[in-house]
Amino acid sequence: MAETKKFGTFAGVFTPSLLTILGVILYMRLGWVIGNAGLFGAIIIILIAHVISISTGLSISSVATDKKIGAGGIYYVLSRSMGIPIGGAIGIALYVGTAFSIALYLVGFAESFNGYFNFGMGINDLRITGTIALVSLTALALISTSVALKSQFFILAAIAVSLVSIFLGTHDFTPHSVNLLPSEGSASLEIVFAIFFPAVTGFTAGIAMSGDLENPKSSIPNGTLWAIGVGLVVYLSVAIFMAYTVDSEVLKSDYNILMKIAIFAPAVVAGIWGATLSSALGGILGGPRMLQAMSVDRVTPRIFAKGRGENREPVNALLLVFLIAEAGILIGELDVIARVVSMFYLSAYAFINITFFLESWANPDFQPSFKVKRWIGLLGFIACFVVMFKLDMVAMMGALAVIGGLYFWLQRKEVKIKSTDIWKSVWENVVNKGLKRIDNKQNVNSSWNPNVILFSRESDHQSYLLELSKAVSGRTGIVTNFDLIIDNKNKIPLKRSEQMVRDGIYKDLGIFARRIKIENLYSGITNIAMTFGFSGVEPNTIMMGWPKGLEDSVEYETMTENLLHLDYNLLYLDFDIEKKFGNYKTVDLWWRETDSKNAEMMLNIARFILSSPKWDHTSIRVLFINNTDINPIIIHNKIAKLVDDLRVIVEIKIIENVKEQIPFFDTIKNYSANTNLTIIGIPNYKIEQQASYIVSANQLFETIGSALLVKAANNFNVLDLDFINTKS
Known part of the structure; x- marks a missing residue:
């Protein structure tokens, strides 16, 4: 009975990941990105963002095929590799980022929904629509996870139809010349990148479902990397198409331009609503499972470890996700929420990459079935921090301070689990290499090291x-x-x-x-x-x-x-x-x-x-x-x-x-x-x-x-x- 409720690669990882990737940024902000950054700037932003997502996807996939993966997704992997303090600190940050990303998707949905039906576009109007959508999706998740995941197939089909409708659309807004570089008065590339980056964070939606997968060691790498790859192709294709089809000034000001150029506008509307709602649903399904896993390990209060039914659905954890997401919706500004989400995800991805690098470099017992060169993890780690520094140094320091505070709090709390700790392997490796270097050097009399x-x-x-x-x-x-x-x-x-x-x-x-x-x-x-x-x-x-x-x-x-x-x-x-x-x-x-x-x-x-x-x-x-x-x-x-x-x-x-x-x-x-x-x-x-x-x-x-x-x-x-x- 329990086995029939487990999900495979397509339903459990690829679909929720791709639907989150092809979400609110694709439909509501990609045009704005191109209008401000120019085609070349937009392509560079898309590629840099995907360097981070691909390296992180490869890193997490490799680690996932080495260890037994339990419920909790990325938190589970990090806590079993780098210990509870780091795993818990990143897990909490990623959990909060996931909850806020739900607000990001639903505010985007509210912008499209209210604009299509000519409802109010004021911040309070967006809050009301977003809240109604949040309540509806939370109710769906409470009713059945299986029903929620199966609904994603219809949404995926709607997105595919909407993309076809966009590429076959009219060219009434064709520019006289294509802006390849940012024009005068455009937003800075740092701001543009910060708003775009949540577009590539969706691959974690599938990993968060690790406890509900039939074969996580196979499904996570295959589903994650295919979702990232398809998403990259779609973003580059749509970016090039929009740059040659729509004037840059129109792209800057009109967030609903895709509906206007599509051959069949209702198909685009269905794609936007489906993408934004499914992305939010992915966070609603994945976030509580991460919190539940942390609570089982006593990182967070035990009340969130409780589950309902045979599959222990995380009801209490879901209610907390609802509250955090609602707080994000009350902010009401999609661009502001996007920048907050970017910092949380970048911090988490940096530590995911360094976890893989350290495991591969230091742990002699690290034998993943999915082989990845260790330098990829180091590249992803460096890229994350360089991007964070360029985006907003103050926000970066704030995010690191929060994660550091959580780390020291969990360290003092002394939560322990039966798992390997990569830091032991790291120190053993450092000591081993250091001893060899010391032993190879001739003893000199110039100093005394007692x-x-x-x-x-x-x-x-x-x-x-x-x-x-x-x-x-x-x-x-x-x-x-x-x-x-x-x-x-x-x-x-x-x-x-x-x-x-x-x-x-x-x-x-x-x-x-x-x-x-x-x-x-x-x-x-x-x-x-x-x-x-x-x-x-x-x-x-x-x-x-x-x-x-x-x-x-x-x-x-x-x-x-x-x-x-x-x-x-x-x-x-x-x-x-x-x-x-x-x-x-x-x-x-x-x-x-x-x-x-x-x-x-x-x-x-x-x-x-x-x-x-x-x-x-x-x-x-x-x-x-x-x-x-x-x-x-x-x-x-x-x-x-x-x-x-x-x-x-x-x-x-x-x-x-x-x-x-x-x-x-x-x-x-x-x-x-x-x-x-x-x-x-x-x-x-x-x-x-x-x-x-x-x-x-x-x-x-x-x-x-x-x-x-x-x-x-x-x-x-x-x-x-x-x-x-x-x-x-």
């Missing part, structure tokens, strides 16, 4: 370590935190879903987080350092807390030796639990002659820290201990040059230590006791000297605030801090 492996566990002060790791990695650096769970048996690893951590502070800071079981802390860190990462974005930095109490640990010594051998940058934070990072106002960088690589790394860290919100008003000092008799001005100038080359603004302080020969760590105690963060380079030492170095560092950390120790890898440039050879 990719940090951070080891931290939940504690009262973990957030500070996470914040600092994000600060020192800069805006484009990557931080991955590992929470290591020691399990000596380690028989059952955590599930992959349990290893991933995406909430809390990690999400706020943009830090990737993993939770992993290990048997031994030191071997676990070493294994992660050796295996984590992949080509293009290999980790280059290890960051962890300073190892207090591990100065005699052989395992820690082995781990450090392995990390140095792997040539990682090493960052150790000794966090002062009481002082924390103070007021985030001061950072000291301590340099010495042996810090030739560490110095550059410190300056990079300082530059990244300054771009972090909490540290953006920080004062940075570079402190250098002069243990020789070299003139401190020479040292100061050379450091200033090095700092200037790396584009970091710092205060440089040279500490004279020739006479006193105060130990390095003791000098730090004297100058950085109240500094919020002190950054110190780890010198090159033999691994067996690690224990004594840790002991000395621990004594230092007891008297200063939070400190970060750094050990630069070999890929950092060597800064010349050997001032003996610069002595003068």
Whole structure:
């Protein structure tokens, strides 16, 4: 029983699409377009408009043959490809555009009807006639969708007869010469295009019936493209005929000229009324189904999801369409309505085209049976926005603002459906291609893009370590935190879903987080350092807390030796639990002659820290201990040059230590006791000297605030801090 109510290509797609295309613009405004734009201008307008409609038709047809198409037409396709926020935003815009287009067709019908019977042509007269027609068509749609669609066959025949009557008509208005270009006093081409463009939007009428089609994957591409093609031929033929048959001034002023030149005027009247009423009927049938589909997905209120009867006719959604269309009819100005409809449709078509382009480019699972070159979608997308910009930049910004507002509203609403999201494929494709390009480039020492492996566990002060790791990695650096769970048996690893951590502070800071079981802390860190990462974005930095109490640990010594051998940058934070990072106002960088690589790394860290919100008003000092008799001005100038080359603004302080020969760590105690963060380079030492170095560092950390120790890898440039050879 239900199968007999489904429709095929001709009845379900081709006929409603063609009848909407051959509508009010063809009969009531095409002559005006030719009169203002000239024949060449009119042909260009028709062709540009069809570039958009053909590219959009090809795009939607290709996408439609890849996915299972349900009720909702274009909304359904977009929401299942680009996600609910974009699909819903465009769907709502297209729904409103469809409802207003009903008003466009019925105001055009009212102009013809009242003019033919010599009724009033005032705006109120057109409103009354348009409203009566709207009520009648809405009642027909409520009675039966099947009856409404079958009535379109008679209307299609009437249009065909009217076109024959026009081409066989009289030539009483033949011009002395054909205007090929716009004449003086004509409307601008932008305005003419905006009024004409709704003529080519009718192909969406068939797509909107997707839920009522027997085979949408076959019917949508065949019916849509045939309707667009036939429409293009008809518009070009009528345009050329009218340009050679009617004077341009008459075309500008007489909207009913086709009735006057036709061999049988009643046939043209029947065609006009049939075309305008069937176009309106197509919107009345398709618009509610789109709203119903959005309501089923909870994009719009659920009340509009309710349907009547076996085919769930969208009665509630139809009533809302009626109200919006009536609001358009009350505007009463066909040209004004046409320009509003153009912006809504152009916005929607732009996103339809970019959806196809992204699906074709990024989605490996995109296998449509209707193959289309992906550049066609990109061409349609660009054409839509260029035309919108040329037509009315303010209106374009308004339309994009409305769609953007709907997008962010739906995103916050967090409506979810079981479907693929093209954006995941897009990002995967971008990342894949980016990684290949990065991996193919030779590593250079001119800059440091941190990719940090951070080891931290939940504690009262973990957030500070996470914040600092994000600060020192800069805006484009990557931080991955590992929470290591020691399990000596380690028989059952955590599930992959349990290893991933995406909430809390990690999400706020943009830090990737993993939770992993290990048997031994030191071997676990070493294994992660050796295996984590992949080509293009290999980790280059290890960051962890300073190892207090591990100065005699052989395992820690082995781990450090392995990390140095792997040539990682090493960052150790000794966090002062009481002082924390103070007021985030001061950072000291301590340099010495042996810090030739560490110095550059410190300056990079300082530059990244300054771009972090909490540290953006920080004062940075570079402190250098002069243990020789070299003139401190020479040292100061050379450091200033090095700092200037790396584009970091710092205060440089040279500490004279020739006479006193105060130990390095003791000098730090004297100058950085109240500094919020002190950054110190780890010198090159033999691994067996690690224990004594840790002991000395621990004594230092007891008297200063939070400190970060750094050990630069070999890929950092060597800064010349050997001032003996610069002595003068």
